[in-house]
Amino acid sequence: MSYTVKTEIEKSLSHRWEQLKTKKTSILTYCEQYARWTLPYVFPLDSTSVATEALPIAQDSIGAKGTNHLANKIISTLFPAKSLFFRLTIDQEMRDIIEKAMKADDPAGDPDDLKQKLEVQVTAAEGELLKAEHRVEDHLDMVHFRPEAINVAKQLIITGNSLVYFPEDKSPVQVYNLRNFSVCRDVAGEVVEMMTRDQRAFETFSKDVQDQLTADAAFKRLHKGNKDYQHDTNVTIYTSVKLHDDGKYHVTQYADDVKLDVDASYTKTECRWVPLVWNMVQGEDYGRGLVADYAGAFHAINVLSNSLLNIAAVMGDIKIFVDPKSMIDINRLEASASGSYHAGTPDAIGTAKFDKLSEAQFIQAMIERYEKQIAAAFMLTSDLTRDAERVTAQEIQQNVDELETSNSGIYSRLAATWQYATAMIALHDTDFHGVGDGIVPKIITGMDSLSRAGEAYNIRLFMQDLAMLNTVPPEILAAIKKPQFIKVLTQLHEVDSESWIMTQTEMDQRAQAEADQQQKLEETKAQGGVQKEVAKGAVQGDQ
Numbered sequence: 001m002s003y004t005v006k007t008e009i010e011k012s013l014s015h016r017w018e019q020l021k022t023k024k025t026s027i028l029t030y031c032e033q034y035a036r037w038t039l040p041y042v043f044p045l046d047s048t049s050v051a052t053e054a055l056p057i058a059q060d061s062i063g064a065k066g067t068n069h070l071a072n073k074i075i076s077t078l079f080p081a082k083s084l085f086f087r088l089t090i091d092q093e094m095r096d097i098i099e100k101a102m103k104a105d106d107p108a109g110d111p112d113d114l115k116q117k118l119e120v121q122v123t124a125a126e127g128e129l130l131k132a133e134h135r136v137e138d139h140l141d142m143v144h145f146r147p148e149a150i151n152v153a154k155q156l157i158i159t160g161n162s163l164v165y166f167p168e169d170k171s172p173v174q175v176y177n178l179r180n181f182s183v184c185r186d187v188a189g190e191v192v193e194m195m196t197r198d199q200r201a202f203e204t205f206s207k208d209v210q211d212q213l214t215a216d217a218a219f220k221r222l223h224k225g226n227k228d229y230q231h232d233t234n235v236t237i238y239t240s241v242k243l244h245d246d247g248k249y250h251v252t253q254y255a256d257d258v259k260l261d262v263d264a265s266y267t268k269t270e271c272r273w274v275p276l277v278w279n280m281v282q283g284e285d286y287g288r289g290l291v292a293d294y295a296g297a298f299h300a301i302n303v304l305s306n307s308l309l310n311i312a313a314v315m316g317d318i319k320i321f322v323d324p325k326s327m328i329d330i331n332r333l334e335a336s337a338s339g340s341y342h343a344g345t346p347d348a349i350g351t352a353k354f355d356k357l358s359e360a361q362f363i364q365a366m367i368e369r370y371e372k373q374i375a376a377a378f379m380l381t382s383d384l385t386r387d388a389e390r391v392t393a394q395e396i397q398q399n400v401d402e403l404e405t406s407n408s409g410i411y412s413r414l415a416a417t418w419q420y421a422t423a424m425i426a427l428h429d430t431d432f433h434g435v436g437d438g439i440v441p442k443i444i445t446g447m448d449s450l451s452r453a454g455e456a457y458n459i460r461l462f463m464q465d466l467a468m469l470n471t472v473p474p475e476i477l478a479a480i481k482k483p484q485f486i487k488v489l490t491q492l493h494e495v496d497s498e499s500w501i502m503t504q505t506e507m508d509q510r511a512q513a514e515a516d517q518q519q520k521l522e523e524t525k526a527q528g529g530v531q532k533e534v535a536k537g538a539v540q541g542d543q
Helices: 016-025 024-036 061-076 092-105 110-143 146-157 207-223 295-316 330-335 357-377 393-406 409-429 448-471 483-493 505-540
Strands: 088-089 161-165 175-176 181-185 193-200 234-241 249-255 265-268 273-277 321-322 349-351 439-443
Touching: 016 024, 016 088, 016 181, 024 146, 024 295, 061 330, 088 092, 092 110, 092 330, 110 146, 110 409, 146 161, 146 175, 146 181, 146 207, 161 193, 181 295, 207 357, 234 273, 249 448, 273 409, 295 357, 409 439, 448 483
Parallel strands: none
Antiparallel strands: 088 439, 161 175, 161 273, 181 193, 193 234, 234 249, 249 265, 321 349
16 A cells, blocks of 8 residues: 655544544453453553563463464364365356256257256356466465464454454455454444554655655644654554445545545455454444453452462461470571481471361362353363263264354354455455356355255265165065155255256166166177177188
């Protein structure tokens, strides 16, 4: 994005930024606390600098463990490594157009044959689209999308909000936390305004911008300010992205109080700023994170862990007491070597006994109770598996399936916002412009992946029921209409079998092909027999 400036100085965006910041003050306070319980570096205190080491540390690591695990789980589901999260497909409207054209060319054609030819044509076209998908995959690797996606997932889990920016110059993806971006939404929840805040050193700007900033600072020193720009002076960049009446997002940018020459606009599907939320409450501008849902459990663990740590400190603080009436010389005893002899009785020496074991066990049991709640929410299956000698694989898989289903809502939300926006921007950056002309990006991970897992499970049940035909007595099996029976089973198990179960026409064609092949085989054998007899006769004639 260019940073040349206009000649005039206009009112800065800093005032608008402060207005939006004021509206989220309480949210920022909550997010700081949520980060303390989980990963403090994700959302540190506003006063924390790079050189500050005193980040607050939670007394229990379940929050950090759960956040890291769930973040990686979400990203591996939404954006799998070594594969693309969407496929370019021919939409139904284009399929109907192709099918109508094929019917016009062959009005008397068999419907099943027509459908089969249509699938062949569509498959061939989608094979060409595979090249565009590979270009997108390489582009996302180039802009370091996946490593930044992990940071986005952590911010969503902890603070409930994150903003992803895809630079137009194809440089690495940038991720903003809630402290450095603000949003405004309408009643329907659509974003109508976004603002981001960045800081850059004065020396990184072009000469024109530096001159404008210096002139503006000199003017303010005479009237109301004394800011002076040096090479290492931080300059704050404010970027405003607002939805206008033309249905496009228009971008305005300032460096401190100097307006930069940025004149860009994007449609809703092409906007390069993508605000994301974990959970959205109607009427609010910002989302809620998963940690907020379990704030009570996190708070209880933190308090109980502190209490347990205090008890451990008391029990671990060993003090040795000596009876003052005894003849033992404490200084001599302390300085003596091992195995030396001293006057006195052993009973005169002892340690303080604190009967706190039962209290410690009770606190530990309470901590484990709340940890199981958090483990269930953060998909920590190992922490939920019962403590037993034999835990079946089916039990483990059942836990995994249950946890996956419980988080299906976030998969659906991020598929509609994050995945689709990423696909559209990446396609644009790789110069693919076919979307909207009969081609659509179809998300194949996340909730869709869970749906396919459910379909696979239904197919397994369908095949198991189908295998029961082998146990049916022959006289009864002969009376069953097998095609109709298969159709009923597919409907009961909600299995889409149209693409992989042959139609009656295809079965007839296959039977005819097998009959023709068998006939050719018999003719070949017959011809071989004749040639053998002829050869035998020729040998006998020579003799």
